[in-house]
Amino acid sequence: MAEAEILLAAPRGFCAGVDRAIEIVERAIAKFGRPIYVRHEIVHNTYVVNDLKAKGAIFIEDLADVPPGATLVFSAHGVPKSVEREAEARGFNVFDATCPLVSKVHVEVAKLRKEGYEFIMIGHKGHPEVEGTMGQLDGGIHLVEDVADVSRIQPDQTEKLAVVTQTTLSVDDAAEISAAVKARFPHVREPKQQDICYATQNRQDAVKFLSPQVDLVIVVGSPTSSNSNRLREVARKLGTESYMIDSAEELKPEWLVGKARIGLTAGASAPDILVRQVIERLRELGAVSVRTLDGMEETVKFPLPKGLRLGDAAEVTLSHLR
Incomplete structure:
Protein backbone atom coordinates (compact mmCIF):
# COMPACT_ATOMS: atom_id res chain seq x y z
CA MET A 1 0.00 0.00 0.00
CA PRO A 100 -38.32 10.44 15.39
CA LEU A 101 -38.21 8.69 12.01
CA VAL A 102 -38.93 5.37 13.74
CA SER A 103 -41.68 7.06 15.78
CA LYS A 104 -43.20 8.24 12.49
CA VAL A 105 -43.58 4.60 11.44
CA HIS A 106 -45.18 3.77 14.82
CA VAL A 107 -47.69 6.60 14.40
CA GLU A 108 -48.57 5.46 10.88
CA VAL A 109 -49.10 1.87 12.06
CA ALA A 110 -51.42 2.99 14.87
CA LYS A 111 -53.39 5.28 12.55
CA LEU A 112 -53.91 2.71 9.82
CA ARG A 113 -54.75 -0.04 12.31
CA LYS A 114 -57.71 2.06 13.45
CA GLU A 115 -58.82 2.08 9.80
CA GLY A 116 -58.73 -1.73 9.72
CA TYR A 117 -55.38 -2.33 8.06
CA GLU A 118 -53.05 -5.29 8.40
CA PHE A 119 -49.33 -4.77 7.74
CA ILE A 120 -46.40 -6.33 5.97
CA MET A 121 -43.16 -5.26 7.62
CA ILE A 122 -39.91 -5.51 5.67
CA GLY A 123 -37.09 -5.98 8.17
CA HIS A 124 -34.71 -8.26 10.02
CA LYS A 125 -36.19 -10.65 12.58
CA GLY A 126 -34.93 -9.98 16.10
CA HIS A 127 -33.71 -6.44 15.41
CA PRO A 128 -34.95 -4.15 18.22
CA GLU A 129 -36.47 -1.66 15.78
CA VAL A 130 -38.52 -4.45 14.19
CA GLU A 131 -39.59 -5.72 17.61
CA GLY A 132 -40.56 -2.19 18.60
CA THR A 133 -42.64 -1.56 15.48
CA MET A 134 -44.33 -4.96 15.51
CA GLY A 135 -44.96 -4.47 19.23
CA GLN A 136 -47.08 -1.38 18.55
CA LEU A 137 -49.99 -3.75 17.84
CA ASP A 138 -51.28 -7.04 19.20
CA GLY A 139 -50.91 -8.97 15.96
CA GLY A 140 -51.72 -8.04 12.39
CA ILE A 141 -48.13 -7.39 11.29
CA HIS A 142 -46.44 -9.96 9.06
CA LEU A 143 -42.62 -9.81 8.89
CA VAL A 144 -40.81 -10.49 5.61
CA GLU A 145 -37.00 -10.59 5.44
CA ASP A 146 -36.58 -11.40 1.76
CA VAL A 147 -38.48 -11.94 -1.48
CA ALA A 148 -39.09 -15.62 -0.67
CA ASP A 149 -40.93 -14.67 2.54
CA VAL A 150 -43.49 -12.68 0.54
CA SER A 151 -45.04 -15.84 -0.92
CA ARG A 152 -45.35 -17.46 2.53
CA ILE A 153 -47.33 -14.87 4.47
CA GLN A 154 -51.07 -15.28 4.82
CA PRO A 155 -52.86 -12.05 5.82
CA ASP A 156 -56.43 -12.40 7.09
CA GLN A 157 -57.56 -10.06 4.31
CA THR A 158 -55.94 -8.24 1.40
CA GLU A 159 -58.24 -5.27 0.80
CA LYS A 160 -56.63 -3.25 3.57
CA LEU A 161 -52.95 -4.12 3.59
CA ALA A 162 -50.07 -1.68 4.10
CA VAL A 163 -46.27 -1.94 3.91
CA VAL A 164 -43.88 -0.56 6.52
CA THR A 165 -40.10 -0.88 6.53
CA GLN A 166 -37.28 -1.02 9.03
CA THR A 167 -35.52 2.34 8.64
CA THR A 168 -31.97 0.96 8.29
CA LEU A 169 -32.36 -1.52 5.42
CA SER A 170 -30.55 -1.63 2.10
CA VAL A 171 -32.48 0.72 -0.16
CA ASP A 172 -32.08 -1.65 -3.11
CA ASP A 173 -33.05 -4.78 -1.17
CA ALA A 174 -36.12 -3.07 0.29
CA ALA A 175 -37.17 -1.94 -3.19
CA GLU A 176 -36.86 -5.50 -4.50
CA ILE A 177 -38.95 -6.91 -1.64
CA SER A 178 -41.50 -4.11 -1.99
CA ALA A 179 -41.87 -4.96 -5.68
CA ALA A 180 -42.55 -8.60 -4.76
CA VAL A 181 -45.17 -7.48 -2.23
CA LYS A 182 -46.81 -5.25 -4.84
CA ALA A 183 -46.83 -8.10 -7.36
CA ARG A 184 -48.61 -10.44 -4.95
CA PHE A 185 -50.86 -7.80 -3.38
CA PRO A 186 -51.55 -5.18 -6.09
CA HIS A 187 -53.75 -3.04 -3.83
CA VAL A 188 -51.21 -2.81 -0.99
CA ARG A 189 -50.80 0.65 0.49
CA GLU A 190 -47.24 1.93 0.34
CA PRO A 191 -45.82 4.71 2.56
CA LYS A 192 -46.33 8.27 1.30
CA GLN A 193 -42.62 8.70 1.91
CA GLN A 194 -40.36 5.68 2.12
CA ASP A 195 -39.65 4.51 5.67
CA ILE A 196 -35.92 4.05 5.09
CA CYS A 197 -34.42 7.09 6.77
CA TYR A 198 -32.61 9.92 5.02
CA ALA A 199 -29.31 9.07 6.74
CA THR A 200 -29.40 5.43 5.67
CA GLN A 201 -30.20 6.51 2.10
CA ASN A 202 -27.48 9.18 2.04
CA ARG A 203 -24.78 6.88 3.43
CA GLN A 204 -25.62 4.15 0.94
CA ASP A 205 -25.61 6.66 -1.92
CA ALA A 206 -22.21 7.90 -0.74
CA VAL A 207 -20.82 4.34 -0.79
CA LYS A 208 -22.22 3.83 -4.31
CA PHE A 209 -20.32 6.97 -5.38
CA LEU A 210 -17.17 5.96 -3.47
CA SER A 211 -16.86 2.28 -4.39
CA PRO A 212 -16.02 2.57 -8.13
CA GLN A 213 -13.22 5.01 -7.28
CA VAL A 214 -11.32 2.80 -4.82
CA ASP A 215 -9.70 -0.63 -4.50
CA LEU A 216 -11.09 -1.32 -1.03
CA VAL A 217 -13.88 0.03 1.19
CA ILE A 218 -13.55 0.04 4.98
CA VAL A 219 -16.77 0.58 6.94
CA VAL A 220 -16.47 1.65 10.56
CA GLY A 221 -19.33 0.13 12.54
CA SER A 222 -20.23 -2.50 15.13
CA PRO A 223 -21.40 -5.99 14.11
CA THR A 224 -24.87 -5.32 15.57
CA SER A 225 -25.35 -2.15 13.50
CA SER A 226 -27.83 -2.84 10.70
CA ASN A 227 -27.05 0.27 8.68
CA SER A 228 -23.27 -0.36 8.92
CA ASN A 229 -23.69 -3.93 7.66
CA ARG A 230 -25.72 -2.62 4.74
CA LEU A 231 -22.89 -0.23 3.75
CA ARG A 232 -20.45 -3.12 3.49
CA GLU A 233 -22.99 -5.07 1.42
CA VAL A 234 -23.58 -2.13 -0.94
CA ALA A 235 -19.84 -1.89 -1.69
CA ARG A 236 -19.52 -5.63 -2.26
CA LYS A 237 -22.52 -5.71 -4.60
CA LEU A 238 -20.73 -3.11 -6.70
CA GLY A 239 -17.74 -5.45 -6.91
CA THR A 240 -15.47 -3.60 -4.47
CA GLU A 241 -13.69 -5.53 -1.72
CA SER A 242 -15.13 -4.34 1.60
CA TYR A 243 -14.72 -4.98 5.31
CA MET A 244 -16.44 -3.70 8.44
CA ILE A 245 -14.42 -2.96 11.57
CA ASP A 246 -15.42 -1.91 15.07
CA SER A 247 -12.12 -0.09 15.69
CA ALA A 248 -8.73 0.65 14.14
CA GLU A 249 -7.27 -2.39 15.92
CA GLU A 250 -9.36 -4.68 13.69
CA LEU A 251 -7.80 -3.31 10.50
CA LYS A 252 -5.69 -6.07 8.90
CA PRO A 253 -2.58 -4.97 6.97
CA GLU A 254 -3.02 -7.81 4.46
CA TRP A 255 -6.27 -6.21 3.24
CA LEU A 256 -4.22 -3.26 2.03
CA VAL A 257 -1.60 -5.09 -0.04
CA GLY A 258 -1.57 -3.73 -3.57
CA LYS A 259 -4.31 -1.19 -2.84
CA ALA A 260 -3.66 2.36 -4.13
CA ARG A 261 -6.94 3.91 -3.03
CA ILE A 262 -8.73 3.08 0.21
CA GLY A 263 -12.35 4.15 0.67
CA LEU A 264 -13.49 4.88 4.23
CA THR A 265 -16.97 5.42 5.63
CA ALA A 266 -18.86 4.91 8.90
CA GLY A 267 -22.31 3.78 9.88
CA ALA A 268 -24.81 6.21 11.39
CA SER A 269 -24.05 5.01 14.94
CA ALA A 270 -20.24 5.21 14.64
CA PRO A 271 -18.53 8.29 16.16
CA ASP A 272 -16.02 10.33 14.20
CA ILE A 273 -13.25 9.58 16.70
CA LEU A 274 -13.19 6.01 15.36
CA VAL A 275 -12.83 7.25 11.78
CA ARG A 276 -9.93 9.48 12.84
CA GLN A 277 -8.24 6.52 14.55
CA VAL A 278 -8.61 4.40 11.41
CA ILE A 279 -7.08 7.20 9.32
CA GLU A 280 -4.13 7.33 11.74
CA ARG A 281 -3.68 3.56 11.45
CA LEU A 282 -3.83 3.72 7.64
CA ARG A 283 -1.17 6.45 7.70
CA GLU A 284 1.04 4.20 9.84
CA LEU A 285 0.60 1.50 7.20
CA GLY A 286 1.61 3.79 4.32
CA ALA A 287 -1.28 6.05 3.32
CA VAL A 288 -0.03 9.52 2.48
CA SER A 289 -3.12 11.60 1.71
CA VAL A 290 -6.77 11.97 2.70
CA ARG A 291 -9.48 13.43 0.48
CA THR A 292 -13.17 13.87 1.27
CA LEU A 293 -15.54 13.25 -1.63
CA ASP A 294 -18.45 15.52 -2.41
CA GLY A 295 -21.76 14.40 -0.93
CA MET A 296 -25.11 15.39 0.46
CA GLU A 297 -24.90 17.92 3.28
CA GLU A 298 -27.14 16.95 6.21
CA THR A 299 -28.73 19.69 8.29
CA VAL A 300 -31.44 17.67 10.07
Whole structure:
Protein backbone atom coordinates (compact mmCIF):
# COMPACT_ATOMS: atom_id res chain seq x y z
CA MET A 1 0.00 0.00 0.00
CA ALA A 2 2.89 2.33 -0.67
CA GLU A 3 1.73 5.98 -0.87
CA ALA A 4 -1.95 5.06 -0.95
CA GLU A 5 -4.71 7.65 -0.90
CA ILE A 6 -7.66 7.57 1.51
CA LEU A 7 -11.03 8.68 0.11
CA LEU A 8 -13.64 9.60 2.72
CA ALA A 9 -17.31 9.11 1.91
CA ALA A 10 -19.68 12.00 2.63
CA PRO A 11 -21.87 11.90 4.55
CA ARG A 12 -20.72 9.28 7.04
CA GLY A 13 -21.03 8.63 10.77
CA PHE A 14 -23.55 10.04 13.20
CA CYS A 15 -27.05 10.97 12.05
CA ALA A 16 -29.50 13.29 13.79
CA GLY A 17 -31.33 10.43 15.52
CA VAL A 18 -28.12 9.02 16.99
CA ASP A 19 -26.93 12.49 18.05
CA ARG A 20 -30.23 13.04 19.84
CA ALA A 21 -30.26 9.64 21.55
CA ILE A 22 -26.74 10.01 22.96
CA GLU A 23 -27.45 13.56 24.08
CA ILE A 24 -30.60 12.41 25.89
CA VAL A 25 -28.57 9.93 27.95
CA GLU A 26 -25.80 12.42 28.70
CA ARG A 27 -28.19 15.20 29.66
CA ALA A 28 -30.20 12.80 31.85
CA ILE A 29 -27.01 11.88 33.71
CA ALA A 30 -26.09 15.56 34.06
CA LYS A 31 -29.55 16.45 35.41
CA PHE A 32 -30.49 13.46 37.54
CA GLY A 33 -27.09 12.02 38.44
CA ARG A 34 -25.73 8.55 37.88
CA PRO A 35 -26.82 5.91 37.30
CA ILE A 36 -29.25 6.31 34.43
CA TYR A 37 -30.79 3.10 33.09
CA VAL A 38 -31.09 2.51 29.33
CA ARG A 39 -33.22 -0.25 27.85
CA HIS A 40 -31.08 -1.95 25.21
CA GLU A 41 -27.94 -0.37 23.72
CA ILE A 42 -28.82 3.28 23.10
CA VAL A 43 -27.35 2.85 19.59
CA HIS A 44 -25.53 -0.15 18.15
CA ASN A 45 -21.93 0.92 18.66
CA THR A 46 -19.48 -0.60 21.12
CA TYR A 47 -17.46 2.59 21.64
CA VAL A 48 -20.53 4.73 22.31
CA VAL A 49 -22.02 2.20 24.75
CA ASN A 50 -18.74 1.84 26.68
CA ASP A 51 -18.30 5.63 26.78
CA LEU A 52 -21.78 6.08 28.27
CA LYS A 53 -21.22 3.26 30.74
CA ALA A 54 -18.15 5.13 32.01
CA LYS A 55 -20.29 8.25 32.46
CA GLY A 56 -22.95 6.45 34.50
CA ALA A 57 -25.34 4.66 32.14
CA ILE A 58 -26.42 1.11 32.93
CA PHE A 59 -27.77 -0.87 29.97
CA ILE A 60 -30.49 -3.42 30.67
CA GLU A 61 -32.93 -5.56 28.67
CA ASP A 62 -35.42 -6.40 31.43
CA LEU A 63 -37.21 -3.58 33.27
CA ALA A 64 -37.18 -5.77 36.39
CA ASP A 65 -33.47 -4.86 36.63
CA VAL A 66 -34.31 -1.16 37.11
CA PRO A 67 -34.87 -0.02 40.72
CA PRO A 68 -38.09 1.82 41.65
CA GLY A 69 -38.05 5.55 40.98
CA ALA A 70 -35.05 5.37 38.64
CA THR A 71 -34.63 7.34 35.42
CA LEU A 72 -35.01 5.15 32.33
CA VAL A 73 -34.20 5.92 28.69
CA PHE A 74 -35.65 3.96 25.76
CA SER A 75 -33.09 3.32 23.01
CA ALA A 76 -33.10 4.96 19.58
CA HIS A 77 -34.62 1.80 18.07
CA GLY A 78 -37.99 2.18 19.82
CA VAL A 79 -39.84 -0.20 22.12
CA PRO A 80 -43.07 -2.23 22.01
CA LYS A 81 -46.19 -0.79 23.66
CA SER A 82 -45.88 -3.51 26.33
CA VAL A 83 -42.56 -2.04 27.47
CA GLU A 84 -44.03 1.47 27.61
CA ARG A 85 -46.91 0.18 29.75
CA GLU A 86 -44.59 -1.71 32.08
CA ALA A 87 -42.33 1.32 32.56
CA GLU A 88 -45.35 3.46 33.41
CA ALA A 89 -46.68 0.84 35.84
CA ARG A 90 -43.31 0.65 37.59
CA GLY A 91 -43.26 4.44 37.98
CA PHE A 92 -39.96 5.18 36.25
CA ASN A 93 -38.93 8.65 35.14
CA VAL A 94 -38.89 7.86 31.39
CA PHE A 95 -37.23 9.65 28.49
CA ASP A 96 -37.87 8.25 25.03
CA ALA A 97 -34.83 8.40 22.73
CA THR A 98 -36.64 6.61 19.88
CA CYS A 99 -35.51 8.16 16.61
CA PRO A 100 -38.32 10.44 15.39
CA LEU A 101 -38.21 8.69 12.01
CA VAL A 102 -38.93 5.37 13.74
CA SER A 103 -41.68 7.06 15.78
CA LYS A 104 -43.20 8.24 12.49
CA VAL A 105 -43.58 4.60 11.44
CA HIS A 106 -45.18 3.77 14.82
CA VAL A 107 -47.69 6.60 14.40
CA GLU A 108 -48.57 5.46 10.88
CA VAL A 109 -49.10 1.87 12.06
CA ALA A 110 -51.42 2.99 14.87
CA LYS A 111 -53.39 5.28 12.55
CA LEU A 112 -53.91 2.71 9.82
CA ARG A 113 -54.75 -0.04 12.31
CA LYS A 114 -57.71 2.06 13.45
CA GLU A 115 -58.82 2.08 9.80
CA GLY A 116 -58.73 -1.73 9.72
CA TYR A 117 -55.38 -2.33 8.06
CA GLU A 118 -53.05 -5.29 8.40
CA PHE A 119 -49.33 -4.77 7.74
CA ILE A 120 -46.40 -6.33 5.97
CA MET A 121 -43.16 -5.26 7.62
CA ILE A 122 -39.91 -5.51 5.67
CA GLY A 123 -37.09 -5.98 8.17
CA HIS A 124 -34.71 -8.26 10.02
CA LYS A 125 -36.19 -10.65 12.58
CA GLY A 126 -34.93 -9.98 16.10
CA HIS A 127 -33.71 -6.44 15.41
CA PRO A 128 -34.95 -4.15 18.22
CA GLU A 129 -36.47 -1.66 15.78
CA VAL A 130 -38.52 -4.45 14.19
CA GLU A 131 -39.59 -5.72 17.61
CA GLY A 132 -40.56 -2.19 18.60
CA THR A 133 -42.64 -1.56 15.48
CA MET A 134 -44.33 -4.96 15.51
CA GLY A 135 -44.96 -4.47 19.23
CA GLN A 136 -47.08 -1.38 18.55
CA LEU A 137 -49.99 -3.75 17.84
CA ASP A 138 -51.28 -7.04 19.20
CA GLY A 139 -50.91 -8.97 15.96
CA GLY A 140 -51.72 -8.04 12.39
CA ILE A 141 -48.13 -7.39 11.29
CA HIS A 142 -46.44 -9.96 9.06
CA LEU A 143 -42.62 -9.81 8.89
CA VAL A 144 -40.81 -10.49 5.61
CA GLU A 145 -37.00 -10.59 5.44
CA ASP A 146 -36.58 -11.40 1.76
CA VAL A 147 -38.48 -11.94 -1.48
CA ALA A 148 -39.09 -15.62 -0.67
CA ASP A 149 -40.93 -14.67 2.54
CA VAL A 150 -43.49 -12.68 0.54
CA SER A 151 -45.04 -15.84 -0.92
CA ARG A 152 -45.35 -17.46 2.53
CA ILE A 153 -47.33 -14.87 4.47
CA GLN A 154 -51.07 -15.28 4.82
CA PRO A 155 -52.86 -12.05 5.82
CA ASP A 156 -56.43 -12.40 7.09
CA GLN A 157 -57.56 -10.06 4.31
CA THR A 158 -55.94 -8.24 1.40
CA GLU A 159 -58.24 -5.27 0.80
CA LYS A 160 -56.63 -3.25 3.57
CA LEU A 161 -52.95 -4.12 3.59
CA ALA A 162 -50.07 -1.68 4.10
CA VAL A 163 -46.27 -1.94 3.91
CA VAL A 164 -43.88 -0.56 6.52
CA THR A 165 -40.10 -0.88 6.53
CA GLN A 166 -37.28 -1.02 9.03
CA THR A 167 -35.52 2.34 8.64
CA THR A 168 -31.97 0.96 8.29
CA LEU A 169 -32.36 -1.52 5.42
CA SER A 170 -30.55 -1.63 2.10
CA VAL A 171 -32.48 0.72 -0.16
CA ASP A 172 -32.08 -1.65 -3.11
CA ASP A 173 -33.05 -4.78 -1.17
CA ALA A 174 -36.12 -3.07 0.29
CA ALA A 175 -37.17 -1.94 -3.19
CA GLU A 176 -36.86 -5.50 -4.50
CA ILE A 177 -38.95 -6.91 -1.64
CA SER A 178 -41.50 -4.11 -1.99
CA ALA A 179 -41.87 -4.96 -5.68
CA ALA A 180 -42.55 -8.60 -4.76
CA VAL A 181 -45.17 -7.48 -2.23
CA LYS A 182 -46.81 -5.25 -4.84
CA ALA A 183 -46.83 -8.10 -7.36
CA ARG A 184 -48.61 -10.44 -4.95
CA PHE A 185 -50.86 -7.80 -3.38
CA PRO A 186 -51.55 -5.18 -6.09
CA HIS A 187 -53.75 -3.04 -3.83
CA VAL A 188 -51.21 -2.81 -0.99
CA ARG A 189 -50.80 0.65 0.49
CA GLU A 190 -47.24 1.93 0.34
CA PRO A 191 -45.82 4.71 2.56
CA LYS A 192 -46.33 8.27 1.30
CA GLN A 193 -42.62 8.70 1.91
CA GLN A 194 -40.36 5.68 2.12
CA ASP A 195 -39.65 4.51 5.67
CA ILE A 196 -35.92 4.05 5.09
CA CYS A 197 -34.42 7.09 6.77
CA TYR A 198 -32.61 9.92 5.02
CA ALA A 199 -29.31 9.07 6.74
CA THR A 200 -29.40 5.43 5.67
CA GLN A 201 -30.20 6.51 2.10
CA ASN A 202 -27.48 9.18 2.04
CA ARG A 203 -24.78 6.88 3.43
CA GLN A 204 -25.62 4.15 0.94
CA ASP A 205 -25.61 6.66 -1.92
CA ALA A 206 -22.21 7.90 -0.74
CA VAL A 207 -20.82 4.34 -0.79
CA LYS A 208 -22.22 3.83 -4.31
CA PHE A 209 -20.32 6.97 -5.38
CA LEU A 210 -17.17 5.96 -3.47
CA SER A 211 -16.86 2.28 -4.39
CA PRO A 212 -16.02 2.57 -8.13
CA GLN A 213 -13.22 5.01 -7.28
CA VAL A 214 -11.32 2.80 -4.82
CA ASP A 215 -9.70 -0.63 -4.50
CA LEU A 216 -11.09 -1.32 -1.03
CA VAL A 217 -13.88 0.03 1.19
CA ILE A 218 -13.55 0.04 4.98
CA VAL A 219 -16.77 0.58 6.94
CA VAL A 220 -16.47 1.65 10.56
CA GLY A 221 -19.33 0.13 12.54
CA SER A 222 -20.23 -2.50 15.13
CA PRO A 223 -21.40 -5.99 14.11
CA THR A 224 -24.87 -5.32 15.57
CA SER A 225 -25.35 -2.15 13.50
CA SER A 226 -27.83 -2.84 10.70
CA ASN A 227 -27.05 0.27 8.68
CA SER A 228 -23.27 -0.36 8.92
CA ASN A 229 -23.69 -3.93 7.66
CA ARG A 230 -25.72 -2.62 4.74
CA LEU A 231 -22.89 -0.23 3.75
CA ARG A 232 -20.45 -3.12 3.49
CA GLU A 233 -22.99 -5.07 1.42
CA VAL A 234 -23.58 -2.13 -0.94
CA ALA A 235 -19.84 -1.89 -1.69
CA ARG A 236 -19.52 -5.63 -2.26
CA LYS A 237 -22.52 -5.71 -4.60
CA LEU A 238 -20.73 -3.11 -6.70
CA GLY A 239 -17.74 -5.45 -6.91
CA THR A 240 -15.47 -3.60 -4.47
CA GLU A 241 -13.69 -5.53 -1.72
CA SER A 242 -15.13 -4.34 1.60
CA TYR A 243 -14.72 -4.98 5.31
CA MET A 244 -16.44 -3.70 8.44
CA ILE A 245 -14.42 -2.96 11.57
CA ASP A 246 -15.42 -1.91 15.07
CA SER A 247 -12.12 -0.09 15.69
CA ALA A 248 -8.73 0.65 14.14
CA GLU A 249 -7.27 -2.39 15.92
CA GLU A 250 -9.36 -4.68 13.69
CA LEU A 251 -7.80 -3.31 10.50
CA LYS A 252 -5.69 -6.07 8.90
CA PRO A 253 -2.58 -4.97 6.97
CA GLU A 254 -3.02 -7.81 4.46
CA TRP A 255 -6.27 -6.21 3.24
CA LEU A 256 -4.22 -3.26 2.03
CA VAL A 257 -1.60 -5.09 -0.04
CA GLY A 258 -1.57 -3.73 -3.57
CA LYS A 259 -4.31 -1.19 -2.84
CA ALA A 260 -3.66 2.36 -4.13
CA ARG A 261 -6.94 3.91 -3.03
CA ILE A 262 -8.73 3.08 0.21
CA GLY A 263 -12.35 4.15 0.67
CA LEU A 264 -13.49 4.88 4.23
CA THR A 265 -16.97 5.42 5.63
CA ALA A 266 -18.86 4.91 8.90
CA GLY A 267 -22.31 3.78 9.88
CA ALA A 268 -24.81 6.21 11.39
CA SER A 269 -24.05 5.01 14.94
CA ALA A 270 -20.24 5.21 14.64
CA PRO A 271 -18.53 8.29 16.16
CA ASP A 272 -16.02 10.33 14.20
CA ILE A 273 -13.25 9.58 16.70
CA LEU A 274 -13.19 6.01 15.36
CA VAL A 275 -12.83 7.25 11.78
CA ARG A 276 -9.93 9.48 12.84
CA GLN A 277 -8.24 6.52 14.55
CA VAL A 278 -8.61 4.40 11.41
CA ILE A 279 -7.08 7.20 9.32
CA GLU A 280 -4.13 7.33 11.74
CA ARG A 281 -3.68 3.56 11.45
CA LEU A 282 -3.83 3.72 7.64
CA ARG A 283 -1.17 6.45 7.70
CA GLU A 284 1.04 4.20 9.84
CA LEU A 285 0.60 1.50 7.20
CA GLY A 286 1.61 3.79 4.32
CA ALA A 287 -1.28 6.05 3.32
CA VAL A 288 -0.03 9.52 2.48
CA SER A 289 -3.12 11.60 1.71
CA VAL A 290 -6.77 11.97 2.70
CA ARG A 291 -9.48 13.43 0.48
CA THR A 292 -13.17 13.87 1.27
CA LEU A 293 -15.54 13.25 -1.63
CA ASP A 294 -18.45 15.52 -2.41
CA GLY A 295 -21.76 14.40 -0.93
CA MET A 296 -25.11 15.39 0.46
CA GLU A 297 -24.90 17.92 3.28
CA GLU A 298 -27.14 16.95 6.21
CA THR A 299 -28.73 19.69 8.29
CA VAL A 300 -31.44 17.67 10.07
CA LYS A 301 -31.65 18.15 13.84
CA PHE A 302 -34.26 16.67 16.16
CA PRO A 303 -35.43 18.41 19.35
CA LEU A 304 -34.76 16.94 22.77
CA PRO A 305 -37.61 15.82 25.04
CA LYS A 306 -39.03 18.30 27.49
CA GLY A 307 -37.20 18.19 30.78
CA LEU A 308 -33.74 17.74 29.26
CA ARG A 309 -33.10 21.15 27.74
CA LEU A 310 -30.31 22.39 29.99
CA GLY A 311 -28.83 25.14 27.87
CA ASP A 312 -25.18 24.31 27.29
CA ALA A 313 -24.56 22.44 30.53
CA ALA A 314 -23.94 19.06 28.95
CA GLU A 315 -22.45 20.11 25.62
CA VAL A 316 -18.81 19.56 26.69
CA THR A 317 -19.46 15.85 27.30
CA LEU A 318 -20.47 15.35 23.68
CA SER A 319 -17.52 16.91 21.91
CA HIS A 320 -15.08 13.97 21.84
CA LEU A 321 -17.64 11.71 20.11
CA ARG A 322 -17.95 14.08 17.18
